[in-house]
Amino acid sequence: MLVVADATPIIVLIRLGLPDLLTKLYGQVVIPPEVQAELSHPGAPKELRDWIQKPPAWLIVRAPTHPHNIQASGLGEREAIALAVELKADFLLADDKEARTIARRLNIPVTGTVGILELAAISGWIQLEPIFMKFREIDFFIDDDVLKKVLARHRSQKPPSSSRE
Numbered sequence: 001m002l003v004v005a006d007a008t009p010i011i012v013l014i015r016l017g018l019p020d021l022l023t024k025l026y027g028q029v030v031i032p033p034e035v036q037a038e039l040s041h042p043g044a045p046k047e048l049r050d051w052i053q054k055p056p057a058w059l060i061v062r063a064p065t066h067p068h069n070i071q072a073s074g075l076g077e078r079e080a081i082a083l084a085v086e087l088k089a090d091f092l093l094a095d096d097k098e099a100r101t102i103a104r105r106l107n108i109p110v111t112g113t114v115g116i117l118e119l120a121a122i123s124g125w126i127q128l129e130p131i132f133m134k135f136r137e138i139d140f141f142i143d144d145d146v147l148k149k150v151l152a153r154h155r156s157q158k159p160p161s162s163s164r165e
Contacts, residue, residue, distance in 0.1 A: 004030045004084040005093040007038040007076050009113045012095075014051050015138040016131060021120045022093075023058040030060045030087065032067070032079030062087075072099055084108050114142060118150055128154055 003026045010031070013019045022029045038044065039052035055061075064082035072078040077099035084092040085106055092103045095112040103110045111119075121128045132147050 001026050001090045002028075002030070002087055003091045003093055004032075004080050004087060004089045005035065006080040006096060006099060007031075007035045008095040009093040009116055010035070010039065011048060012113045012135075012138065012140050013116070014048055015045070015140070016134055018117075018120075018126065018131075019051065019056070021116060021125060023056065024125060025116065025119055025123070026091070028058045028060055029093070030062050030083060030089070032076070032083050033061060033063050034076040034079045036061050038076050070102065072096075072102055074099070077102075081106070081108070113140070114146065114150055118154060121154055 003022075005022070010019065010022070010029075013021060036052060039048045042049075062083060064079050064086055066086070067075075067079045067082040070078045070081045070085075072081055074096065077094065077096050080092060080094060081099060081103055083089070084103065085108065089108060092099070092108050092110045093112065093116065094100055094103065094110055100110045100112070117126065117128060117131055120126045128151060132142075132151070135142055135147075
């Protein structure tokens, strides 16, 4: 499976201590240079800078050929979407609403941090409720209604769609 990631899902998973869920679920993950730059920015939390300084073998950095063809406002999102298009990715991992909308318009399946966690829970690797409780500790905002919906869906054991929260 080929997935391209924007920064936020990686940031949140690192802050939760769960970045290896990405390789368990998807194998290799490709990020564009701008996402790498966001993770290594001097203003980024130390745990992010340390992680990206010695990235895992499953993380590949690759520059898109034509990022200017994508009209997203954020450079990381623009590069990630362009890379997903170029590589014909199975998924784009992104939480940004604009990026998700653009990707869907381009027929790129999208999932975000909550969808990644839901899939990991279905696979038996994590428990959702304690992880969702940690969101507040790491300053990751997600609407409580979204979390309630995902928890209810998970409890009913209904597999998530390819366009997860």
